[in-house]
Amino acid sequence: TVTAVDDSNIEGAHSVLINHDIDTVLTLDTAYDAVSGTLADVTANVTDNDSAGITITETLGSTDLDETGPTQDSYTVKLTGQPTGNVVVTVTSIDTVKGVTVDMASLTFTDTTWNISQTVTVTAVDDPNVEGAHSSIISHSASSSDTNFNGIGISDVTANITDNDTAGIIVSTISGDTTEAGGTATFTVVLNTQPTADVTITGIASFNGLEGIVDKSNLIFTTGNWNIPQTVTVTGQDDQIVDGNVAYSIQVNTAVSSDLDYDGIIPDNVVVINLDDDS
Ligand SMILES: [Ca+2]
Ligand SMILES: [Ca+2]
Ligand SMILES: [Ca+2]
Ligand SMILES: [Ca+2]
Secondary structure (H helix, E strand, O other): OOOOOOOOEOOOOEEEEEOOOOOOOOOOOHHHHHHOOOOOOEEEEEOOOOOOOEEEEEHHHOEEEEOOOOOEEEEEEEEOOEOOOOEEEEEEEOOHHHOOEEOOOEEEEOOOOOOOOEEEEEEOOOOOEOOOOEEEEEEEEEEEOOOOOOOOOOOOEEEEEEOOOOOOEEEOOOOOOEEOOOOEEEEEEEEOOEOOOOEEEOOOEEOOOOOEEEOOOOEEEOOOOOOOOEEEEEEEOOOOOOOOOEEEEEEOOOEEEOOOOOOOOOOOOEEEEEEOOOO
């Protein structure tokens, strides 16, 4: 009976020669002496069940990140067979512009730790950019003195990222009332997310210039100052009429931008009350 050992070495299909001899010293019948050396060999053909490979296993089968949270997910890496030398797997997040990072730049597997899974944690950044659902690739490469593993192909991991950003223009309420005595009030305008190009808020104007006027007609937000509120000052206008306190609106008109997420957005108007000073 010929038995093969299930080892963890990567050998490929291989064969072992089993040969036979008559022991002429122990065999008393000298008639068999001549037979020695002419006995047939037996070749045992061994099928190998070990192969060089690197297995990636994603948690729950995929790598999913959400800018709102959880912003992390993980996957594991291990070798499918025993290497003859260290195998170093380099981990690269290709698309750093999308803010996806990995906690391990490389993983080292030895001839004793090759079958122990090592974990890579993937993290997404909660950025202020409108991207919609998007993805980012994490790639791997292997180097080793074991030619079975050096440069071997390894699967990519695709990180799927759920976005939490929506383009929008936030207009505050008015800080207070204006007055016919020239009292002023203010409101601010700011963008919700970082635009990809300048955003101009056009046509800021009072619907009732007899009660209040604004100090500027346009606001420009850039990719740098998009998150800094800009102030519009409203100044009450006088008349000689006993007209009571009058509510009026400030128009904050359409956004113009080559960033299509912002182009055409119409912000809210602002309601102001101008206090009468006649009696
Ligand atoms: Ca975000
Ligand atoms: Ca985003
Ligand atoms: Ca008045
Ligand atoms: Ca008035």
